[in-house]
Amino acid sequence: MAVATVPRRRRSYRGWQFVGPFMIVFALVFLAPIAYAIYLSLYRNRLIGGNAFVGLDNYTQVLQDSQFWSGVGRVGLFLVVQVPIMLFLALLVALALDSGRLYGKSFFRVSIFLPYAVPAVVAALMWGFIYGSQFGLIGNLNDALGITLPDPLKPSLILASIGNISTWQFVGYNMLIFYSALQVVPKSLYESAAIDGAGQVRIIRSIKLPAIRGALVIATIFSIIGSFQLFNEPAILRNLAPNAITTYFTPNFYAYSLTFSGQQINYSAAVAVVMAVITMIVAYVVQLRGTKDL
Amino acid sequence: MTTTLQAPPVKKAPTMRNTRKRRKGSVTLTVLTALMAVYSLFPLAWLLINSTKTQAGLFSSFGLWFDDGKFALFSNIADTFTYNDGIFLRWLGNTAIYVVAGAGGATFLALLGGYGLAKFDFVGKKAVFAIVIGAVAVPPTALAVPTFLMFSKMGLTNTPWAVIIPSLISPFGLYLMWTFAAQAVPTEMLEAARVDGAGEFRTLFRLSVPLLMPGIITTLLFTMVATMNNYFLPLIMLKNPDWYPLTVGLNSWNSQAATAGGEAVFNLVITGSLITVVLLLAAFLSLQRYWQSGLAAGSVKE
Numbered sequence: 215m216a217v218a219t220v221p222r223r224r225r226s227y228r229g230w231q232f233v234g235p236f237m238i239v240f241a242l243v244f245l246a247p248i249a250y251a252i253y254l255s256l257y258r259n260r261l262i263g264g265n266a267f268v269g270l271d272n273y274t275q276v277l278q279d280s281q282f283w284s285g286v287g288r289v290g291l292f293l294v295v296q297v298p299i300m301l302f303l304a305l306l307v308a309l310a311l312d313s314g315r316l317y318g319k320s321f322f323r324v325s326i327f328l329p330y331a332v333p334a335v336v337a338a339l340m341w342g343f344i345y346g347s348q349f350g351l352i353g354n355l356n357d358a359l360g361i362t363l364p365d366p367l368k369p370s371l372i373l374a375s376i377g378n379i380s381t382w383q384f385v386g387y388n389m390l391i392f393y394s395a396l397q398v399v400p401k402s403l404y405e406s407a408a409i410d411g412a413g414q415v416r417i418i419r420s421i422k423l424p425a426i427r428g429a430l431v432i433a434t435i436f437s438i439i440g441s442f443q444l445f446n447e448p449a450i451l452r453n454l455a456p457n458a459i460t461t462y463f464t465p466n467f468y469a470y471s472l473t474f475s476g477q478q479i480n481y482s483a484a485v486a487v488v489m490a491v492i493t494m495i496v497a498y499v500v501q502l503r504g505t506k507d508l
Numbered sequence: 509m510t511t512t513l514q515a516p517p518v519k520k521a522p523t524m525r526n527t528r529k530r531r532k533g534s535v536t537l538t539v540l541t542a543l544m545a546v547y548s549l550f551p552l553a554w555l556l557i558n559s560t561k562t563q564a565g566l567f568s569s570f571g572l573w574f575d576d577g578k579f580a581l582f583s584n585i586a587d588t589f590t591y592n593d594g595i596f597l598r599w600l601g602n603t604a605i606y607v608v609a610g611a612g613g614a615t616f617l618a619l620l621g622g623y624g625l626a627k628f629d630f631v632g633k634k635a636v637f638a639i640v641i642g643a644v645a646v647p648p649t650a651l652a653v654p655t656f657l658m659f660s661k662m663g664l665t666n667t668p669w670a671v672i673i674p675s676l677i678s679p680f681g682l683y684l685m686w687t688f689a690a691q692a693v694p695t696e697m698l699e700a701a702r703v704d705g706a707g708e709f710r711t712l713f714r715l716s717v718p719l720l721m722p723g724i725i726t727t728l729l730f731t732m733v734a735t736m737n738n739y740f741l742p743l744i745m746l747k748n749p750d751w752y753p754l755t756v757g758l759n760s761w762n763s764q765a766a767t768a769g770g771e772a773v774f775n776l777v778i779t780g781s782l783i784t785v786v787l788l789l790a791a792f793l794s795l796q797r798y799w800q801s802g803l804a805a806g807s808v809k810e
Contacts, residue, residue, distance in 0.1 A: 226631050228708065232624025233636055236617045236682065243655065243674045244643045251654035303544065310541045315534040324796070325545045328552065331792045335739045335755035336781045339762055340551050343558070343778070344571070351554065351571040358570065386548060443650070446739050453763045466650065466740075473653050474744065482653055490650045494642075 248490075254483035272484035281462040282485060286492065288373060289464050293441040296377035301433060304385050308392035309418060323393070327386035334383065338450040341379045346454060367455040376447045384440070388433045395429035396422060431504035435497050442493045445470065465489045552785065559584055559782040563775045584779040591776055598750060599757040600783075603736065605668060606753055610675030610738075611731035618678055618727050619720065622685025623712060627698060644679040656744045670745035671753070675735050681727040688723030689716070725798040729791075736788060754784050 258268040276282055310316055311323055329337065345366040347353040352363050366375040399422065407417050423430075445466040452459040461471040465485060472482035550572075557574060558566060562584075565575035588596050625633065655674055656665065664670045693716045701711040717724070739755045746752060749760065758780050765772035 226629065229624040229628030229630030229633065231708065232620045232628065232712075233630070233633075236621030236677070237636060239617060239673070239676050240640070240643070243677050244646070244651065245639075247651045247654040247658055248646065250658045251651075254654070254657065307541060307544055310537050313534075313537065315532065315537055316541055317533045317535075317538045322541050322545050324793070326548045328789065328792075329548050331733065331788045332552075332785050333737045333739075333755055333788070335737075335759055336784055337551075339758065339777060339781055340555055343774070344551060344554055354571040382548065382551065385544070439644075449739075449743075450759055450762075453766055469650070469653050470740075470744070473656070479653075479657055483657070486650045486653055490646045493650070494646065 251483040251487050254480050255487050258480050272481050273488065275481065276484050276488050281460075282465060282468060282488075285462050285465040285468050286489075289442055289444055292373060292377060292444065293438060296380055297434065297437045297441060299377075300381045300385055301388055301430070301437065303381070304388035304433075305392055305430075307385070307389045308396060309422065311389075311393050312396040312422070313414075323390070327390055329383050329385075330387040332383065334446040335450060337379055337383050338447045341375070341382070342451050342454050345375055345451075367451065367458055369455075369458040372451070372455055372458040376444070376451065379447050380440070380444075384437070388437070391429050391433050392426055395426035399425045427504070431501065434504065435500055438497055438500060439493060442466075442489065442496075555778060555782050555785065559775075559779045561775060563772060566774055566778075580775070581779075584775050585783070588776050588779045588783065591773065595749065595757065596754075596776075596780055599752050599754045602668070602751060603753040603755075606671050606675065606738070606742075607732050607735045609668075609672045610735040611728055613672070613676045614678040614681055614731040614735075615724060615728045617676055618681035618685045618731075619717075619724060620712075621682050622687075623689045623693070623716065623720070625682075625686045626689035627693060627695065640679055640682060644683075652740050652744060655741075659745065665745050666747050666751065668751060671738065671742045671751075674741055675731070675738065678727070678731050678734065681731055684727050684730070685720070685723055688720055688726075692719045692723065722798055725795060729795060729798070732791070733788075736784075754780070758784070 255272050256267060256269060257265050258272065259265050307322070307326055311319055316322065332340075342350075344351045347356070347365060347367075352366060356362055364371060366372070403421050404417055407421060412420070443466055444464040448459050448463045448467055449470075452463075459467075461475065462468040466489070469482045469485045469489070472478045472485060476482075554571060557572060560579050560581040561569060561575045562578060562580045565578055565580065569575035624630075625636070652674075656670075659665050659670050664673070697715060698711060701715060706714075736753075737755070738753065739759070742751075742753050742756050746756065749757065752760065758777055761773050761780070762777045764770035765774065
């Protein structure tokens with residue numbers, strides 16, 4: 215082996231033998247599709263003249279497309295309602311686990327985390343059955359009690375029903391992230407705060423929450439990205455509720471429908487690009503606000 | 509041969525740290541947390557109960573209790589595996605292939621990449637970091653349609669590769685391995701190995717990998733969940749049911765009832781879902797101590 219006579223130069227490229235493979239595949243499955251989507255979005259397939267460069271026409275159309283915006287609005291509503299509820303519940307459970315005052319702590323930790331291990335498709339199928347008015351639990355309850363519960367699959371409730379599925383799946387995951395972050399807070403801090411006369415609520419507000427702020431921001435960003443991607447649940451529940459879930463229910467579902475039912479791949483690419491940009495902006499703003507004055 | 513003298517393990521004196529009386533448990537808090545646990549577990553209980561029912565029994569019996577006198581779990585399991593010439597087994601096998609190749613490959617690439625980022629200074633490191641962090645914000649499903657269009661140009665659609673290749677990249681896995689490698693692998697050890705003339709890859713696999721094991725298993729678990737969860741990607745990439753993973757297959761059984769002349773096999777959808785969940789839970793619970801410590805390490809550094 216050649217002795218490193220010029221160690222500085224050698225060292226300066228050595229890391230690439232490790233990072234290189236990741237970056238090559240990354241370029242193929244992340245960067246190339248982004249570039250290809252941008253390229254596609256600048257063209258349009260016309261009946262006469264074939265594929266023609268149209269500049270930003272597709273984008274102007276997306277920005278004026280009421281179906282696209284209704285999807286964005288739905289996802290936005292989902293985000294401002296479901297994400298806070300889910301994270302709040304997760305935080306409560308994490309604080310309860312961390313309080314040391316819980317009986318059967320490890321049972322709770324594992325059982326609340328379990329839904330995370332259930333694939334989204336299976337979760338959606340399962341909840342779809344439960345929501346169903348035929349042999350679903352809602353139908354059973356209606357028969358047994360002689361009442362008529364609101365149909366969770368009707369258009370005005372479908373978004374809430376989907377929100378419930380997502381909450382069910384991810385409360386435990388977020389709970390575990392918060393709980394892990396809480397565990398590395400030095401316990402002596404609580405003791406000295408208690409000596410100073412601080413109550414539990416005060417300890418939570420002044421010590422615990424600031425200590426896990428990083429984990430809160432990360433969890434929020436992941437949840438936001440997750441909401442913008444909403445596809446599986448509406449796609450699967452659509453079998454049960456074809457009238458409540460339109461082909462443009464979420465922006466993602468819209469891009470999918472445009473490509474596979476509408477054959478409008480150029481327009482679909484523009485939708486995907488606009489959606490990606492919106493997600494990045496929202497995630498970035500949250501990150502900026504979350505890490506400010508840390 | 510050298511024998512190193514080891515000091516006899518020193519018995520740790522019982523620490524005096526927790527002499528303070530432990531706070532008493534709270535019943536109210538436990539009951540409230542139990543409500544959350546009930547919410548988390550009851551759909552799974554529903555799944556378990558209803559997998560014991562026949563297709564007819566599903567409609568005639570109460571959802572949260574067994575169908576009187578008929579216990580069809582074993583015939584349901586048998587039917588699930590034999591329906592449509594045993595295609596469920598094929599889907600199970602496909603899922604196993606996608607998970608092993610996709611999650612295994614993703615973990616390997618994340619291990620190499622995270623280790624490289626944590627332990628080497630190299631030209632372009634900042635750029636790598638910026639590109640990867642930027643890409644994390646791009647929703648993978650927004651990429652799926654362009655990836656499909658690109659793969660169909662390359663003739664890769666409707667092959668297992670179309671599912672495996674996009675699964676190979678896990679930015680979150682890279683982040684996990686990076687924080688792990690930064691904490692767990694001492695730089696002095698690498699320097700010493702270099703002085704001894706060991707190659708970089710030899711050093712990684714012989715010395716660093718054992719130290720990184722908890723991180724590797726955590727990354728493996730998360731990428732496994734991601735690959736098992738994959739629905740959108742295989743749905744658009746694959747036309748031939750022979751290549752379906754379980755998720756796409758189960759939903760195709762579920763939706764066949766809605767098509768003209770399609771047979772309703774909800775009992776098989778439910779039993780198939782149960783089998784899928786049981787397999788995943790078994791994997792998760794048996795590797796519990798790894799992912800719990802792993803998550804802790806992943807969330808410390810921010």
